[in-house]
Amino acid sequence: MPAAPRANPSDLFTPAEWVPFQSRRGWIGPLLVAHCWGVIALAVVAGVVWPILIPACVAIVGTRQLGLAILMHEAAHGGLSTHRRLNDGLGHWLCAVPIGASLASYRPYHLSHHRFAQQPEDPDLVLSAPFPVSPASLRRKVLRDLTGQTFFKQRVLLPLAAMRGAKAGRATPGSSSAKRDSPTTDNHDYEAIVTGRSILPFLLVNLGLLTAATLAGVWWAYFALWLLPMATWFPMVTR
Template sequence: MPAAPRARPLDLFTPDEWTPFQTRSPWIGPLLVLHCWAIIALAMAAGVLWPILIPLCVAVVGTRQLGLAILMHEAAHGGLSPDRRLNDLLGHWLCAVPVGASLAAYRPYHLAHHKYAQQAEDPDLVLSAPFPVTRASLGRKILRDLTGQTFFKQRVLFAFGSFASRRDEDLAEGAVVTGRSVASFLLVNLALLLVLVLAGVWWAWFVLWLLPMATWFPLVTRLRNIAEHACVEGSATDPFRAARTTRAAWWERAFIAPYWVNFHAEHHLFMHVPCWKLPALHRAVRARPQGRRMEVAPGYLAVLAKASARS
């Protein structure tokens, strides 16, 4: 069971150059969690006040629900706070649980993904192995996401034991974290519903929280998974090609890839670098000869074109 090949920081940087990437802030992580919830609250308020904006608000809320999952991922690496207890508190209750996840279940699963990235033992290999697919196949996957079928499979059928295996592309990451957090997920969502009932806008929970979670959130999660590892040649043997970085325009960061999740090649190179330092790490690595081997896509549309190039 060989582990994935690794790169060492000192192969690229001097100790002084590497030190800034090792330091962690006690306040940026909590502020990112606050920022994510503030965007969700503002988008829900906008949808309540101006119903014509509801389709836009659904996309914004769904992307920030992915943002909560990304910040849970940051907590799995201890990046939300140098204080382990605060890191896990924020990562579990304010990031993981509201979207049906469990930090305790996700952490060992995800660290196994890093240890065996793109090897046969990688628990996330099922997410990238099928690609490239045909455009029709990709279209069916997107349709399943936008019509709530993926959500139903992950949040309902799996939670009640209808699937015995996680070797399903729709279940791979979502299921392993969802099945062990049903009670807390329902409790937190009931509390959110109660707040909206007391505010006199009970319907907002269904239209501006549950609907994004059932449609846009699965879609952008799928786009994230495809962009990170699918169709990267040499990903199993070269640590600089273990994942893909995707250049993201402002609209892609707003509606597809929040909180620097698009810098995935850098994250796999040095997984303990905080997410807000990944843009600087990207520039530093790309300035080295080894960094030129990294897979860097010009945008998410280019990634989808490559992932659906099978005839």
């Protein structure tokens, strides 16, 4: 189908009304990234100093991990900075990579969603099609999120499937098995793109976080206050 028609802003707004939507302040995006990481750092410190607060800190860190994903989305639209290299650097290394994503992979995927919104070519249809769901279905989904099942699927099973599909595609390009195994033809395109294309940088950044926690004498904080939120609260609030 053709791309979704674009609305002309001049049909909806006067020039004066449209000006605020076109202007960007170069310092707001970096400030939001710093704020997000600052909240994460404060929550980690609070959990280390007062372990009784760990459940609350897990929720705070998990929501701020979602905040990093949202800022990656802004970077995909060039909204973090008026300078392209700074926008992409912040969006990729400080927002996408720490949560297992890749700005370079997410951007074309997401812009395709905007281009073909709610049309058969929209890659996000697989996300919206199942809704609304029944209360029982929602409870099952939330349970899978909070028990780490969603995390395991997205961070282990789908990247493995993506790598197998890539190997099959290289071995026999165009074959039916390659098409079947390729993540680009799977019903989980979103997860494969967002979590399957940045494995090594994700592991390196998380190794750095673990090393920093170990050097600070609180190695367990990485698992309890970074990995646990990512495996439980982050997927739940993302849903």
